Amino acid sequence: MKISVLVFGQIAEIVNTEKLILQNVKDTDELNEQLKKEYPLLQKLAYSIAVNKKIIQSNTILTNEDVVAILPPFSGG
């Protein structure tokens, strides 16, 4: 199983890349936990999570080839 994780804005600075490839994450809660463990600065930041371009409101099962995005608060316009 392969999950792409796209990161943007301030979070891309912290993670120091724009894309991570993760294996063996069963759902978004687990992904979130792994990220916060790996990058403790994320614990202080607000962000949303999108799975396949849709923002999720609760824990979501991940399947092979899913694209997850970590989205800090939007500031376009």
Added chain:
Amino acid sequence: MKISVLVFGQIAEIVNTEKLILQNVKDTDELNEQLKKEYPLLQKLAYSIAVNKKIIQSNTILTNEDVVAILPPFSGG
């Protein structure tokens, strides 16, 4: 005593001029009466009256050289 009466839009069409000079009208009620008598079509029309560029809400005494304007509903923009 000389009062200028400016007329606009549809009312200028009815009166067939853009300016009347009236003498001996003591207030706007009397002016209004005279106009409706002279131009009966005005009886069916809504309009406001301005004295010296200010719209009046009630009968107003007129003095020499006052400029009265008969204003059909505005339709600019």
Added chain:
Amino acid sequence: MRIYFAQVKKNIGAHSIFLGQVRNDIINQQEVKAIEYSAYNEMAEEKFHEIREDAFKKYDLICMHIYHSMGVVNAGEISLFVFVSSAHRKEAIKACEEIVERIKKEVPVWGKEVFVNENHQWKINS
């Protein structure tokens, strides 16, 4: 994509712009070809000035332009232009909308709708 705009006031964050345009409405099977605008000029100028001053007092604005076309304006052409700039979008948007509404209601301007067959009727604002 980048949009260039000739604007030197770098404290501006938002421009809200309204353009009114003459429509070729069909009224009783007759098509409007133009609106001929007339005004009580001296009073209209005072009103435009008052609307402008009130907007600067009420909202935090940086600049404002108002133009109203006069005379014959053909269908498809612009009759009214209101341009409001502010540091923040909410001020610019609210001010622009209020100015447009006040112009329609308070400025002594009249529009004569001229049909293709040269008949006419006097416009009524909604």
Added chain:
Amino acid sequence: MRIYFAQVKKNIGAHSIFLGQVRNDIINQQEVKAIEYSAYNEMAEEKFHEIREDAFKKYDLICMHIYHSMGVVNAGEISLFVFVSSAHRKEAIKACEEIVERIKKEVPVWGKEVFVNENHQWKINS
């Protein structure tokens, strides 16, 4: 005065336009010289499309243009352009305002405020 405008749709009565512009804000004594915009492009395109479709469903619109600048936009330059046309002013004005608010809230775009001294901070929308 008459204003000419290259517009062939004669059923349009109102255009409501919003321009967002980068401000040279002073934050902790540092002046913003530019905002560098980035986006989650695939998702942003879907969102722009959704906002556009929703506005056409909800309001009686004739045409609409939305542009968001990407990359470095200097202070004084335009970052966002929304242009909405309708037969009637109220529809155009309400739709334009709603589209601007939705873009700010819902489209995955991020602005990095770059200061004159090359420091930066991440913009927060109000």
